[in-house]
Amino acid sequence: xxxxxxxxxxxxxxxxxxxxxxxPLMLGRCKVRCLGFHDENKQTSPTENLPWAHPIQxxxxxxxxxxxxxxxxPVEGTWxxxxxxxxxxxxxxxxxxVIAGIPGEGPDRAKGFNDPRIPEDAPHGxxxxxxxxxxxxxxxDTNRLARNEEDYTxxxxxxxxxxxxxxxxxxxxxxxxxxxxxxxxxxTVLTNEHPTVPVTPAKIWDEPLTTSTFVQNDEGEDVPRxxxxxxxxxxxxxxxGHIMEYDDTKYAERIHEYHKTGTFFEIDAxxxxxxxxxxxxxxxxxxxxxxxxxxxxxxTIDGNATTYIKKDWxxxxxxxxxxxVTGNVVEKYACNHSTYVGNDHTLxxxxxxxxxxxxxxxxxxxxxxxxxVDGNREDTxxxxxxxxxxxxxxxxxxxxxxxxxxxxxxxxxxEIHLNLSVDHPADTPAGWQGPTLVCSx
Numbered sequence: 533x534x535x536x537x538x539x540x541x542x543x544x545x546x547x548x549x550x551x552x553x554x555x556p557l558m559l560g561r562c563k564v565r566c567l568g569f570h571d572e573n574k575q576t577s578p579t580e581n582l583p584w585a586h587p588i589q590x591x592x593x594x595x596x597x598x599x600x601x602x603x604x605x606p607v608e609g610t611w612x613x614x615x616x617x618x619x620x621x622x623x624x625x626x627x628x629x630v631i632a633g634i635p636g637e638g639p640d641r642a643k644g645f646n647d648p649r650i651p652e653d654a655p656h657g658x659x660x661x662x663x664x665x666x667x668x669x670x671x672x673d674t675n676r677l678a679r680n681e682e683d684y685t686x687x688x689x690x691x692x693x694x695x696x697x698x699x700x701x702x703x704x705x706x707x708x709x710x711x712x713x714x715x716x717x718x719x720t721v722l723t724n725e726h727p728t729v730p731v732t733p734a735k736i737w738d739e740p741l742t743t744s745t746f747v748q749n750d751e752g753e754d755v756p757r758x759x760x761x762x763x764x765x766x767x768x769x770x771x772x773g774h775i776m777e778y779d780d781t782k783y784a785e786r787i788h789e790y791h792k793t794g795t796f797f798e799i800d801a802x803x804x805x806x807x808x809x810x811x812x813x814x815x816x817x818x819x820x821x822x823x824x825x826x827x828x829x830x831x832t833i834d835g836n837a838t839t840y841i842k843k844d845w846x847x848x849x850x851x852x853x854x855x856x857v858t859g860n861v862v863e864k865y866a867c868n869h870s871t872y873v874g875n876d877h878t879l880x881x882x883x884x885x886x887x888x889x890x891x892x893x894x895x896x897x898x899x900x901x902x903x904x905v906d907g908n909r910e911d912t913x914x915x916x917x918x919x920x921x922x923x924x925x926x927x928x929x930x931x932x933x934x935x936x937x938x939x940x941x942x943x944x945x946x947e948i949h950l951n952l953s954v955d956h957p958a959d960t961p962a963g964w965q966g967p968t969l970v971c972s973x
Contacts, residue, residue: 544622545615547631549645550606551579560587560603562627564612565644569622572644579648585614585625606630607771609639609647609659632673635660656771675767677777680760688775689758691794692808693741737830739806746802749783757800759784 548566555561563582570577593600606612606627614627639647639658647658661667666687672679676686740746745754758779765779773792779785783801790796797807903909911917919925927933935941 541619543615544619545613546622546625547611547613548585548625550608550610550612551582551644551646551648553604553606553608555584561585562587562606562612564614564625564627566622566625567645570644574642574644574648577644579644583623583625585612585627588614588626588628607647607659608649608654634672635669637669638662674762675769677760677769677775678765678767679762680758680765688790689742692790692796693743739808740800740804746800746804747783755783755801757784757786757798 546564546566546569548564548570550562551565552563553561561584563579564585565572565577565579565582570582587603587605589595589600589603593603595603611631611633612627613629613631614625616622616624617626618624638660641648641650647654647660649658651658657663660669660673662669667676671684676684677688738744740757742758743756745756747755749755759781760779761781761784764781765777768776775788775790777786777788777790779788785801786798788796788798794810795808797805799805
């Protein structure tokens with residue numbers, strides 16, 4: 533009896549090159565040209581005649597009902613290893629691993645065991661890559677970020693460090709370099725136009741670079757944020773340039789996730805987290821959002837800012853509060869507005885000041901009130917004007933004082949003393965013959 537079924541037949545394995553990953557069933561299958569089973573002559577063994585190879589997925593992946601990881605690792609040109617589950621028939625390949633190397637030449641589409649695509653059909657280029665600035669020939673397939681070799685610098689460093697942002701704590705800012713940071717403009721610097729209004733000097737903060745240092749090694753030497761040492765940096769990079777890093781290098785442990793446009797977040801060995809968003813950012817919290825900042829908080833907005841709070845807004849400042857506005861300020865209150873000052877209150881207006889009260893105006897001073905006017909003062913009342921003084925009332929003029937009434941003028945008191953001058957001022961109204969005194973009481 534011949535045992536010629538899976539598990540008892542001869543195990544037949546192979547190495548090969550992926551030439552097509554456009555699986556019509558979308559199962560992650562690839563057409564693989566296998567060494568020894570297929571030759572490089574595409575006339576006798578065209579790519580479309582190669583069998584579809586199923587990928588084996590790790591035990592940590594569900595591989596069912598859309599759950600788990602999608603088995604989409606290999607690209608055209610990737611070397612793979614696998615076996616034929618139908619043995620010597622060699623028509624049902626299974627692939628379970630990929631093999632890296634050091635490519636010495638680019639793809640030759642005329643031959644098998646190469647990426648067969650033309651550039652127009654390869655949105656992210658053909659493989660292996662031949663651009664020395666990104667990843668060239670005659671270098672290991674291992675990502676440059678994992679190797680960290682001086683002669684093979686990853687392009688991400690220039691993108692990240694050339695676009696670092698310098699922003700203010702106060703009223704100044706600088707323009708950052710790089711297209712990804714467009715929109716960072718020069719802010720207007722506030723000037724000290726009044727001696728009683730101090731201007732706080734702006735303080736500058738720097739976005740950390742990949743070369744910035746926050747930790748030291750056992751010898752007390754500063755260690756840059758990126759200081760990967762092979763084989764401790766675990767890197768994933770996609771075809772278009774998305775990157776994930778989990779770096780276990782001692783004193784340089786990092787977590788880094790990078791989008792090809794330049795948006796990224798990075799957590800370095802000190803626990804410092806940097807986030808840069810080169811386009812828009814949207815955050816929606818359906819429940820409560822609690823934020824605690826133990827140090828300082830600096831916020832710079834180059835454009836407009838709008839805050840809409842549908843219910844109450846409570847602000848508690850334990851120290852001082854300073855506001856600088858270079859333009860106009862408009863405040864509108866639909867209901868009541870109350871201001872309480874526990875100590876002194878100073879208001880300085882360099883131009884004119886207008887207060888309009890549609891109804892009553894009450895001013896109450898417990899002690900002394902002084903109104904000092906360097907120029908003229910005019911009070912106009914549309915109806916009755918009443919002054920009530922509980923004790924003495926003095927009205928003093930350093931020059932002349934003119935009191936004019938178009939009707940009668942009344943003065944009431946226990947005693948009224950008038951010192952009338954016989955000389956009349958030059959601006960006395962025409963026809964005025966002097967006062968008529970009517971005494972009562």
